[in-house]
Amino acid sequence: xxxxxxxxxxxxxxxxxxxxxxxxxxxxxxxxxxxxxxxxxxxxxxxxxxxxxxxxxxxxxxxxxxxxxxxxxxxxxxxxxxxxxxxxxxxxxxxxxxxxxxxxxxxxxxxxxxxxxxxxxxxxxxxxxxxxxxxxxxxxxxxxxxxxxxxxxxxxxxxxxxxxxxx
Amino acid sequence: xxxxxxxxxxxxxxxxxxxxxxxxxxxxxxxxxxxxxxxxxxxxxxxxxxxxxxxxxxxxxxxxxxxxxxxxxxxxxxxxxxxxxxxxxxxxxxxxxxxxxxxxxxxxxxxxxxxxxxxxxxxxxxxxxxxxxxxxxxxxxxxxxxxxxxxxxxxxxxxxxxxxxxxxxxxxxxxxxxxxxxxxxxxxxxxxxxxxxxxxxxxxxxxxxxxxxxxxxxxxxxxxxxxxxxxxxxxxxxxxxxxxxxxxxxxxxxxxxxxxxxxxxxxxxxxxxxxxxxxxxxxxxxxxxxxxxxxxxxxxxxxxxxxxxxxxxxxxxxxxxxxxxxxxxxxxxxxxxxxxxxxxxxxxxxxxxxxxxxxxxxxxxxxxxxxxxxxxxxxxxxxxxxxxxxxxxxxxxxxxxxxxxxxxxxxxxxxxxxxxxx
Amino acid sequence: xxxxxxxxxxxxxxxxxxxxxxxxxxxxxxxxxxxxxxxxxxxxxxxxxxxxxxxxxxxxxxxxxxxxxxxxxxxxxxxxxxxxxxxxxxxxxxxxxxxxxxxxxxxxxxxxxxxxxxxxxxxxxxxxxxxxxxxxxxxxxxxxxxxxxxxxxxxxxxxxxxxxxxxxxxxxxxxxxxxxxx
Numbered sequence: 001x002x003x004x005x006x007x008x009x010x011x012x013x014x015x016x017x018x019x020x021x022x023x024x025x026x027x028x029x030x031x032x033x034x035x036x037x038x039x040x041x042x043x044x045x046x047x048x049x050x051x052x053x054x055x056x057x058x059x060x061x062x063x064x065x066x067x068x069x070x071x072x073x074x075x076x077x078x079x080x081x082x083x084x085x086x087x088x089x090x091x092x093x094x095x096x097x098x099x100x101x102x103x104x105x106x107x108x109x110x111x112x113x114x115x116x117x118x119x120x121x122x123x124x125x126x127x128x129x130x131x132x133x134x135x136x137x138x139x140x141x142x143x144x145x146x147x148x149x150x151x152x153x154x155x156x157x158x159x160x161x162x163x164x165x166x167x
Numbered sequence: 168x169x170x171x172x173x174x175x176x177x178x179x180x181x182x183x184x185x186x187x188x189x190x191x192x193x194x195x196x197x198x199x200x201x202x203x204x205x206x207x208x209x210x211x212x213x214x215x216x217x218x219x220x221x222x223x224x225x226x227x228x229x230x231x232x233x234x235x236x237x238x239x240x241x242x243x244x245x246x247x248x249x250x251x252x253x254x255x256x257x258x259x260x261x262x263x264x265x266x267x268x269x270x271x272x273x274x275x276x277x278x279x280x281x282x283x284x285x286x287x288x289x290x291x292x293x294x295x296x297x298x299x300x301x302x303x304x305x306x307x308x309x310x311x312x313x314x315x316x317x318x319x320x321x322x323x324x325x326x327x328x329x330x331x332x333x334x335x336x337x338x339x340x341x342x343x344x345x346x347x348x349x350x351x352x353x354x355x356x357x358x359x360x361x362x363x364x365x366x367x368x369x370x371x372x373x374x375x376x377x378x379x380x381x382x383x384x385x386x387x388x389x390x391x392x393x394x395x396x397x398x399x400x401x402x403x404x405x406x407x408x409x410x411x412x413x414x415x416x417x418x419x420x421x422x423x424x425x426x427x428x429x430x431x432x433x434x435x436x437x438x439x440x441x442x443x444x445x446x447x448x449x450x451x452x453x454x455x456x457x458x459x460x461x462x463x464x465x466x467x468x469x470x471x472x473x474x475x476x477x478x479x480x481x482x483x484x485x486x487x488x489x490x491x492x493x494x495x496x497x498x499x500x501x502x503x504x505x506x507x508x509x510x511x512x513x514x515x516x517x518x519x520x521x522x523x524x525x526x527x528x529x530x531x532x533x534x535x536x537x538x539x540x541x542x543x544x545x546x547x548x549x550x551x552x553x554x555x556x557x558x559x560x561x562x563x564x565x566x567x568x569x570x571x572x573x574x575x576x577x578x579x580x581x582x583x584x585x586x587x588x589x
Numbered sequence: 590x591x592x593x594x595x596x597x598x599x600x601x602x603x604x605x606x607x608x609x610x611x612x613x614x615x616x617x618x619x620x621x622x623x624x625x626x627x628x629x630x631x632x633x634x635x636x637x638x639x640x641x642x643x644x645x646x647x648x649x650x651x652x653x654x655x656x657x658x659x660x661x662x663x664x665x666x667x668x669x670x671x672x673x674x675x676x677x678x679x680x681x682x683x684x685x686x687x688x689x690x691x692x693x694x695x696x697x698x699x700x701x702x703x704x705x706x707x708x709x710x711x712x713x714x715x716x717x718x719x720x721x722x723x724x725x726x727x728x729x730x731x732x733x734x735x736x737x738x739x740x741x742x743x744x745x746x747x748x749x750x751x752x753x754x755x756x757x758x759x760x761x762x763x764x765x766x767x768x769x770x771x
Contacts, residue, residue, distance in 0.1 A: 033213050037240055037585050038265035038346060040217075041309065045335070048312075048328035063213040078588075080734045081218055081239040084210050110259060114741055114749030115243040115733075122767050134346055238732035246742055281617055408646055408678070411706030422678070429681050520616050523649065523674050523685065536651040536672065547742075551649035551674075551710075559709045588732055 018156050025069075025095060026057075026148040032068035033061035034088065036075025039102035042134040043074045051137035056144060065091040070147075071124075072140075076104035077117045089124040095159070097151070099143055100126045103133045203231050210239045214317045214574045217584030219558065221573075228569045233562045237555075240588040245548050252514025252543045253279055253353060261347040263550060264586035266309050269302040270528035272351035274550070277432060277524045278537040279353040282517050285489050288480025291355030292434040297368070297471045298341070298350060299433075299526075300464040304375075305334040306529035307461050311382065314454070314578035318395055323385055330378055333371050340364045354490040355483030360475075368472065372465055379461060386454070396450040400564040400576035403448065410563060411556035414531025416580055419456045420448030426527040437474075438467050450579040457581075489515045514543040530554055530581055554586035595680040596641035598622065605635055611666065611689075621685040623666070626697045629673075629688055634703050636675060636684065644675040644684055647700075650710035652718040656692075656744040668692040669720055673700070690720060699725040717742035 035043055047053045047061070062068040065088045077085055089098070100120050103109035106129040108118035120126065127150060130143035208221040218239035224232040244263055248256040260275045261268040273295065280287060287295075312327035335345040340361045342348030350357050386392045402412065404420040417424060425442045427435045443459035445452030484490050491510045492503040517539035525534035531553025538547040557580045564580070565573050599622055603610050609632050612623035624632050636644045653670040655662035662668050667689030676683050688697055699722040700707045711722040712731040719740035721728060730737060739746055754762050 034211065036218055038262055041265060042346065044309075044313075045328055045332070048332075049325045050329060050332045061213075063211075076240065076242055078239060078241055080241065081210060084218075084239070088211060108751065110262065111242050111244075111247060112748075112750040112753075113243045113247050114747075115241050118751045118766075121769060124769050136345065238730075238734070241732040243741060243748075246746075246748060249744075250748055284617070409705050411647055411704070411710075424678055429678075521621075521653070521672065521685075522617060522619065523651075523672070523683070525648065532648070534649050534674070536649060536674070538653050540657075546655075546744075547651070547653045549649070549651040551651075555709060555713075556706055559706065 018154075019152075021156070022152045022154055026151050028057040029070045029097070029147075029151075030060050030062050030068050031058050031070045031072050032065055032088070032092065033063045034071055034073065036073070036077065036081070037104070039074035039105070039134040042137060043072060043101065043140065046137040046140050051141065053141075053144075056141075056148075058144070065089075066093060068092055069095060070097050070099065072099045072101050073105040073120045073124075073126075074101040076109060076111060077120045077123070078115050079117060082117050082123050085120065086123050097127045097147055098124055099128045099130060099147060101130045101140060101143070102135055103131060106131060109133060202226075208570075208573075214577065216313060216577060216582055219577075219582070219584055219587075221561075223570070223573075225570070230565050230568055230570065230573060233565050233573070235558050235561060237558060237584070237587050240584045242585075242589060244589045245550065248548045249545055253517065253545070254510070254514060256545070256548075257352055258347070258349045260550075261349050262585065263589050264528060264530065264533070264552065264554070264583050265346065266583055267302040267306040267529050268347050268349075269298045269351055270526060270533060271550075272349060273299060273433075274524060274526050274528075274533050274535040275537075275548070276351050276353045277526065278522055278535040278548075279517065281522045281524055282520060282537060282539055283353075283489060283515070285354050285486055286484050287355055287433070288478075288482070288484060289434070290475070290478040290480045291482050291484070293471050293474045293478045294356050294360065294482060295351060295433045296435065296438070297468060297475075298338075298356070300467050300471070301334050301337060301368075303464050303529045304461050305331050307457050308334075310457065310529075310578075310581045314575075314581075315386065317574050317578045318392070320386065320389075320392070323382055326378065326382060330375065333367070337364060337367050337371065340367065352483065352490075354486065355481070357483075359482040365472065365475075368468070372468060372472075375465060376462070379458065383458060387458075393451065395571075395575055396454060396579070398447075399450045399568060399572045400579060401447060401449045402560065402564050406563060407448065407560070410560040412531070412560050413553055413556065414527065414529070415456045415460060416453055416531065416557060416560075418442065419445035419452035421446060426525055426532050430525075432524075432526060438470050440464075440467050450575050453579045453581075516541060516543055517545070519546075525551070528553065530583065530586060531557065533586075550589060552586045552589065554582040554584070557582055558587055592679065593640040595682070598636065598642055598644075598684050601639065601642060602632055602635065605639075606632060619683065619685060621672075621687050623687045623689065626688040626690060629686070630698050630700050630703060633673065633675070633686060633700050636686070637703060642677065643679045644677045646676040646678055647704040647706045647710075648674040648676050648683070650674075650707060650714055652714040652720055652742075654718060654742065654744045658744075665689065667695075669695045669718060671697055671714060671720060695720045696723055697721075698723050701725060716740070719743065 100106045105120045108116055128143050128147045130140055132139050204225045206223045206225055208223055210218040210220045220236040222234040223230055244259050248259055257272055260271040263271050308327040308331045312324035315323035338348055339345050340363055342350035402420055404422045407417050407420045421444055423444055440463045443456045445456050487506040491507050496503040519539055519541040521538040523534055523536045525532050533553055534551040536549040540546045565576050599613050609624045609628040614621040636642050651672045655665050655668055669690040671688050673686040699711055711725055714720050715728055716730045716732050717740055752762055
């Protein structure tokens with residue numbers, strides 16, 4: 001009889017530290033309350049009761065970037081707003097992820113002109129891009145589930161062994 | 168002011184001093200001596216309904232003056248439209264006031280129709296009225312949900328968005344897209360109603376009055392709501408007119424002006440509906456007026472559904488110089504092929520004249536100034552959007568109130584920053 | 590209080606101001622009065638306060654740039670046209686008052702004392718077209734960042750678009766596009 005089976009009868013599960021940390025991270029990623037334009041309305045619809053984001057642990061939108069893990073850039077980022085986005089991203093504490101929601105945040109969208117930044121990845125590194133104008137709530141949830149898969153694949157050696165020194 | 172990405176928290180003192188000089192004429196002298204505090208309610212704030220920056224001058228908790236700073240969502244839609252033909256530009260207008268995209272489509276299409284004198288058949292007019300009123304109800308539901316959640320009433324947010332899902336399903340039946348459908352086109356609408364649309368609309372109209380009563384039970388006589396909203400953010404009728412306020416915010420002050428009644432468009436003169444008015448012009452009156460407007464919209468929808476049976480004409484004008492022919496006609500007529508080719512490659516030409524049309528969007532009076540060139544692209548299109556004027560009027564409404572009241576005032580004025588900045 | 594009957598705005602303005610009216614245009618059901626920029630505030634105040642006119646709501650201030658690549662705007666009265674759309678709630682009618690401004694230093698007097706709503710509308714015309722309004726309390730940029738160069742809605746200002754990415758030029762474009770790495 002192995003240790004695992006004996007412990008299993010007592011209600012104990014063994015796993016790796018990596019899996020435990022990643023499970024905790026995916027279970028409660030608090031998004032930053034950051035809606036810019038039309039995609040924010042679809043984000044609010046996804047948050048509401050019909051398509052519920054609370055089942056992913058995301059019902060708490062934190063307004064303060066210090067308390068948020070996930071920044072969903074929902075809407076077009078203009079040149080006037082770009083330094084603000086960068087500052088908010090810098091104020092978020094590790095671990096942090098970015099979902100670029102909608103066409104305007106991913107690539108500039110319908111607007112190819114002087115005022116819109118052609119993709120928020122010019123300013124901040126993005127983990128998942130969600131296409132759509134605006135993306136349906138199901139598309140956004142697919143993007144969030146893709147992000148959760150990505151988080152589950154993260155290895156401790158990536159972030160623990162290369163801790164950045166505070167500048 | 169550019170933030171250095173390497174040192175995001177470093178503040179350059181020379182830049183800071185520069186911006187203080189700019190403010191010298193705008194804030195009172197008490198701010199310069201430090202007697203009052205300048206607080207930045209920045210573009211990222213949970214209750215500013217979008218990216219609005221307000222510079223508040225505070226005497227303790229009381230607001231002495233408030234300077235709005237907009238432009239964080241300026242997308243250059245008007246300049247982008249100048250490089251597109253008219254039919255393609257309709258898709259860009261969707262994204263200005265993103266809570267009621269059909270109203271933006273409508274005002275732009277009406278401007279084009281006025282310039283080229285294009286007819287709109289009666290059935291198309293009735294369908295347009297149905298879309299506009301559904302859009303009004305959807306927009307007012309978002310307003311109600313977000314206004315209530317700013318003041319702390321969270322359940323209303325969830326209830327309002329539950330009803331809104333029904334309306335978005337109906338928009339999806341019409342145009343294939345939940346929000347930015349570009350369903351209204353010059354000459355009428357894009358395609359006829361699907362067979363599943365009318366049963367869904369009838370079901371919605373059956374359940375909505377009961378749901379609206381539920382919201383009123385939660386809010387209208389709630390002592391906390393009444394205390395927080397009555398007497399807050401009062402604007403007198405003549406001051407409101409002078410500052411360019413329109414729509415429900417103006418009617419809550421007692422001025423009876425609704426563009427649907429004053430200068431009717433799309434057959435509105437044939438519908439019976441009332442225009443709710445308020446007495447005091449405070450936040451509570453604006454709330455009451457908008458709830459009453461939802462009820463009047465449902466009344467209009469009932470009449471429009473009956474009109475659909477008898478309305479003549481198709482869903483779009485038959486003037487082939489401006490409206491592309493349907494696919495079935497292409498196989499039979501050479502002129503149809505030529506019109507199809509010309510309209511989809513180059514677009515139709517519009518004379519070198521200017522017009523200004525306005526409609527009643529859920530926010531207020533939205534106007535479109537369109538100046539043609541004689542060619543297929545506009546020379547200049549300028550939208551006068553209600554949120555632009557209302558944000559200008561927020562300092563007038565909020566002087567002497569506290570910050571918590573300011574949150575109520577911003578919510579009640581129903582601003583959408585995409586509408587303001589375009 | 591009795592309401593005086595409505596009078597024709599074009600006649601009234603032409604009688605009261607002998608030199609102000611430069612032209613009149615009627616198109617569809619709209620009336621446009623083209624006035625001399627220097628006398629604009631006086632004309633607008635007259636239109637707002639006179640019995641029988643009472644245009645008490647400012648709907649819109651729109652600026653047009655008549656510059657064209659192929660043609661010239663010499664046959665027009667100026668490079669820029671500023672249209673003031675005013676509305677009378679009492680008589681339920683609209684009127685457009687238009688001024689034409691030259692290319693060099695386009696300036697018009699402000700009407701913020703008459704209609705406070707013009708404050709931000711004139712700031713937007715300044716920001717987007719470069720038309721200054723003398724006497725404006727806060728003539729600053731409103732929609733673009735404060736250190737922006739140029740006036741975007743002018744016709745000779747480029748749209749500023751990024752080259753459309755096709756398979757033959759995607760590598761070139763991605764080499765020059767700034768991506769955030771951190």
